[in-house]
Amino acid sequence: MASVESQVTPAANATPIPLWLLAEVTYRCPLQCAYCSNPIAFARYRNELETDEWLSVLDQARAMGAVQLGISGGEPLLRKDLETIVGHARELGFYSNLLTSGVGLDETRLGELKRAGLDHIQISFQADSSGPSDEIAGGHHFSTKERMAQAIKAHDYPMVFNVVMHRRNLDRVDSILQLAWDLGADYVELANTQYHGWAYHNRAALMPTREQIRRAEAITQHWREKVGNRMQIYFVGSDYYDETAKPCMNGWGTTFLGVAPDGRAMPCHGAAELPIELPSVREERLQAIWEDSHAFNVFRGHDWQPEPCRSCELLHSCHGGCRCQALLLAGDAWATDPVCPKSPLHERVVREVEAADERKNEFPLVMRTVKNSRSLS
């Protein structure tokens, strides 16, 4: 699931505050999205944090100034204690966001979450109808999602309608937006695939042509003009195609603190794939993790940067790009993100994009299943 924590602006103070806490409460999920951003090894995460441990994470983070709470997964609804976690978050003064596929939701739970103080729900869709949805996510969940989106609005939640965009659904953007509109979405996030995790494995099947992206953007623009403020539509580009390095996490260790299901603290969504030891909330206080751990300091600030970033005038806005992507594409987590045209390895990205333009036959998808997770990790 994509996230938009970049909208949380970091404080200008000297001491950074983890304003955005992401609680990945479980990696279990009834869906098998071929673009899933969970670690390839998700099936090896046993030993989920207990309710009390999550409550303590919330206490500690809130005391440090965290204010936005994302509850995601996997499918967070698989945790039976979700209502307890949400209730505690509300008491502490968090603004809580549930990031869900909608599968596992029902009227009763929606009511309970509302009473517990949940502020907002982001529901993910895969396409505008069941065929293409099932193809990318496995199973048959489309009609459940539709019903749940209606119920979310009936319970008066602000609703973000999120769709990860790729080769197989970009041409459907018009009917996807129609669906979002019919369901009463307040915000729509059309998030082009980031090629990490499972999506990296599925690059050949998921990468669109440049023309597909151009068309989808134009159609999105028409919709914006038509609906105005009543439904805010974000089209989040893909850095492969935009040819600019993304400001990873607003700067490492400045804003974002993620906690994996087993309690490992993560400075970015993909940190589990990086060659760094992740500290655990089971062993250390969150404040010590945030301030002193190697993981949160290794890419903090700009002193570690290599050339060409070190002397680049854009360093303070892009921070040299994504570390996970540097590892995947350059084989070195310290390298300049190869999506940047100034990277000596940029050619590798260009080749992928050109290959996607020329591709005639479609590639099969490697689904995010427990079996595939075990065999790939």
Place this chain on the structure above:
Amino acid sequence: MNGDVRIWLSAGMRLQWEAAQSAYVMLYPEGMIKLNGPAGEILSRCDGRTVDGLIADLQQAFPSADLTADVITFLEEANTKGWLRTTEGDDDG
């Protein structure tokens, strides 16, 4: 914006004082805006009272200058950004 219009924060928006940032912040789905002093003072009074009532109250708290024009400009801007719910345009407004 007329003086008898009532104003609230929009659904899904939450305003709260954050000690860690020494500021009021506006919270909304997956985002946050840190407010400066005057913005915080105005928005924390958007609780269903009228524009006139809000201005009178602010004027009492900060008596030194006439705030009317500034407050109305700010409220109109906040309204365009979708932060506010008002009775403007309602029959009973």
